[in-house]
Amino acid sequence: MDLTQTLSALHEAQTSLALSSTDLCFLVALRARADQAGFTAFDEDALGDVFHQVLLLVEPEAESPRARATAAIRRLREQRLLTRIDGAGVVRAGEYALTRMADSLAEFFLQEETLTRESLALLTHTLTAQLEEVRAAAKRAKTSEEWRQKVAQPLRITAGDLLGGIERRQRGLDRSQEQVRARIAALLRDDWFAAIAACEELLEDTAATLRELNDILLRDAASLLTLLQDIGERAREAGAVEGENASQQLGDQVDRVAAWGASRQRAWSDYYRYVQRFLRDVVRLDPGRALSLRLREQLRTWGDAPERRYHYVCAEATPLPLPRVPDLRSERPAVTRQRAGHLPDLEPVLAEGLQLDQKAKALLATRPASLTELLRAMVAQVPVDERFRTVGRVTALCGEVPIAREHERAWTPIGGGLVVQDWVFTWKKGKRR
Amino acid sequence: MSEATGWSGGRGQGGSSYERLEDVILDPLFPEVDLALRAGRHIDVDEGSRFEMLSEALALLEPFYHRYGWEIVRSPAGYFFLLPLGDRLPRRTMTVGEMFVGQALALLYLDPVTLETAGSATRSQVVELLQHLVGAERLYLELHPRRKRLDERIAAESVRKEIDKALRSLQHLGFCDLVDEERLRLRTPVLRFAEPVQSMEAPAEALARLVAKGRAALGESAEGDGGREAGAADDEAREVDA
Numbered sequence: 001m002d003l004t005q006t007l008s009a010l011h012e013a014q015t016s017l018a019l020s021s022t023d024l025c026f027l028v029a030l031r032a033r034a035d036q037a038g039f040t041a042f043d044e045d046a047l048g049d050v051f052h053q054v055l056l057l058v059e060p061e062a063e064s065p066r067a068r069a070t071a072a073i074r075r076l077r078e079q080r081l082l083t084r085i086d087g088a089g090v091v092r093a094g095e096y097a098l099t100r101m102a103d104s105l106a107e108f109f110l111q112e113e114t115l116t117r118e119s120l121a122l123l124t125h126t127l128t129a130q131l132e133e134v135r136a137a138a139k140r141a142k143t144s145e146e147w148r149q150k151v152a153q154p155l156r157i158t159a160g161d162l163l164g165g166i167e168r169r170q171r172g173l174d175r176s177q178e179q180v181r182a183r184i185a186a187l188l189r190d191d192w193f194a195a196i197a198a199c200e201e202l203l204e205d206t207a208a209t210l211r212e213l214n215d216i217l218l219r220d221a222a223s224l225l226t227l228l229q230d231i232g233e234r235a236r237e238a239g240a241v242e243g244e245n246a247s248q249q250l251g252d253q254v255d256r257v258a259a260w261g262a263s264r265q266r267a268w269s270d271y272y273r274y275v276q277r278f279l280r281d282v283v284r285l286d287p288g289r290a291l292s293l294r295l296r297e298q299l300r301t302w303g304d305a306p307e308r309r310y311h312y313v314c315a316e317a318t319p320l321p322l323p324r325v326p327d328l329r330s331e332r333p334a335v336t337r338q339r340a341g342h343l344p345d346l347e348p349v350l351a352e353g354l355q356l357d358q359k360a361k362a363l364l365a366t367r368p369a370s371l372t373e374l375l376r377a378m379v380a381q382v383p384v385d386e387r388f389r390t391v392g393r394v395t396a397l398c399g400e401v402p403i404a405r406e407h408e409r410a411w412t413p414i415g416g417g418l419v420v421q422d423w424v425f426t427w428k429k430g431k432r433r
Numbered sequence: 434m435s436e437a438t439g440w441s442g443g444r445g446q447g448g449s450s451y452e453r454l455e456d457v458i459l460d461p462l463f464p465e466v467d468l469a470l471r472a473g474r475h476i477d478v479d480e481g482s483r484f485e486m487l488s489e490a491l492a493l494l495e496p497f498y499h500r501y502g503w504e505i506v507r508s509p510a511g512y513f514f515l516l517p518l519g520d521r522l523p524r525r526t527m528t529v530g531e532m533f534v535g536q537a538l539a540l541l542y543l544d545p546v547t548l549e550t551a552g553s554a555t556r557s558q559v560v561e562l563l564q565h566l567v568g569a570e571r572l573y574l575e576l577h578p579r580r581k582r583l584d585e586r587i588a589a590e591s592v593r594k595e596i597d598k599a600l601r602s603l604q605h606l607g608f609c610d611l612v613d614e615e616r617l618r619l620r621t622p623v624l625r626f627a628e629p630v631q632s633m634e635a636p637a638e639a640l641a642r643l644v645a646k647g648r649a650a651l652g653e654s655a656e657g658d659g660g661r662e663a664g665a666a667d668d669e670a671r672e673v674d675a
Binding site: 297306312 | 523
């Protein structure tokens with residue numbers, strides 16, 4: 001089973017469950033009726049009867065029970081909790097059975113199977129016997145079909161179900177422990193000092209049960225794992241992948257079951273200690289439960305008068321001074337104006353630039369007809385690698401020269417592989433710049 | 434001074450593994466226990482080896498800390514803490530927030546409902562309990578001494594923040610463990626907040642006794658400074674109207 005695919009499919013189909021309390025009661029009542037009467041299926045009349053009885057019990061004043069029964073059956077069918085098994089369509093009244101999902105839901109509410117020493121011993125004993133049979137079959141198996149039928153399938157179905165039964169009962173015991181905790185709290189709340197003996201008894205009983213279960217699990221898990229390991233090795237030698245995988249999966253399940261015992265015993269041990277300490281330090285020392293009342297009053301009035309405003313004193317370690325090197329990188333220089341007389345020396349390139357400017361201005365004084373004409377004269381005077389920069393510099397000098405307004409200016413070569421978009425200069429007649 | 438009844442203490446006397454003070458100091462656990470105590474931490478049985486070490490070495494550590502002007506206190510409820518008596522080393526008084534929250538934690542610790550979860554409580558329970566017993570307005574004004582009236586728009590959020598701050602501080606002092614953003618685990622030292630009402634004597638007398646022993650100080654806590662004191666500065670505050 002690919003979990004990712006399963007989850008994606010569930011989400012994509014927007015699968016959900018929506019059961020009202022009455023629907024749930026209907027489901028549980030169906031399961032109870034099936035158990036009592038040995039029914040494997042219900043016809044529509046039987047479904048209607050059960051729903052009617054449920055309705056009388058939980059909603060005695062409800063109207064139109066038949067219509068509501070029909071709607072409830074439809075809801076359960078839509079949510080795959082009830083399935084039609086006769087296949088006759090609308091030709092005649094159908095027969096319905098509870099699905100596996102409905103069975104599990106009803107079972108949860110009907111019978112809380114918990115793990116007891118007897119049930120665990122019986123289950124592990126049966127499982128051991130089952131695995132021994134499978135091991136014998138593994139010794140005899142010759143063909144892949146024999147491996148599949150005599151080893152892999154019994155491991156997956158029979159042994160797997162037995163282990164599943166143990167796990168289900170473990171979860172039941174978990175819930176039972178929660179109830180014990182709630183019961184201890186309720187006993188103390190109601191009877192306080194008088195409840196000590198009952199609380200201790202509950203604690204001891206659960207601790208003893210868990211200890212016994214853990215002992216059985218530790219003992220039997222080892223023998224179960226040995227059997228599974230033997231089966232797995234034989235399957236590997238025979239190249240029976242299915243059998244090897246099944247024994248591996250079952251081994252993991254046994255590990256999980258055994259780990260449950262240790263984990264619950266540890267958790268209960270912590271709880272046991274906490275409650276014993278509470279009984280000893282709080283309940284026994286304060287049989288009248290006056291401390292809570294006095295503390296409640298103290299908290300209510302704390303600080304409302306100077307004599308009731310007090311503070312507890314406690315030690316405080318002096319933080320040690322920690323010398324460190326200041327991080328100079330974080331100190332950015334302040335923005336300041338440069339002082340006159342501290343300007344850097346002019347570089348030679350600037351002097352060359354000034355010479356270039358003078359030449360360009362001299363040429364401009366001759367009133368060239370266009371930018372192209374000016375640039376051609378200038379680039380001819382400078383080395384090839386300087387031409388591009390010269391074009392930019394000279395063009396900048398033409399900022400004040402009158403230029404003709406043109407819709408589209410032509411791209412014109414100026415030599416040396418350079419092309420510029422031309423400007424036509426419109427000098428005024430008789431006036432020299 | 435040990436308050437535990439029937440505790441024999443001392444190395445070699447009560448089955449302790451420490452013969453001399455040097456043995457205690459050379460114990461690899463000593464530096465962390467010492468630092469924790471000096472930081473104001475209350476160490477209870479849940480701290481395992483730290484608690485065991487203090488239990489076994491108490492008789493040797495008492496005179497050691499006494500020379501610094503500190504008293505190592507073992508509470509009958511089963512926890513240790515260091516109490517500064519002189520002015521040689523820094524000490525602090527708990528803030529108003531810590532006092533309120535500490536008492537609320539003690540009340541929750543005594544409630545059988547908390548027993549169901551083996552000492553687990555939630556921050557919401559603390560807030561609700563305080564608002565119920567102290568009153569929302571008074572709680573807000575106590576936690577915000579500079580404000581003169583309740584600002585309902587921000588009251589709930591700012592009270593919650595102050596309570597969170599107090600809880601963090603109480604965690605460092607060993608009164609509780611913050612499990613996640615909502616849940617917290619109560620520890621036995623919260624019973625220190627019930628000390629004035631633990632015996633059958635009048636609470637005022639019990640409080641006067643605590644103040645006289647230097648375990649509590651009357652008056653305002655120096656909130657802005659986290660309640661830190663120079664040491665002798667609160668001597669005046671310790672005097673009680675008998």
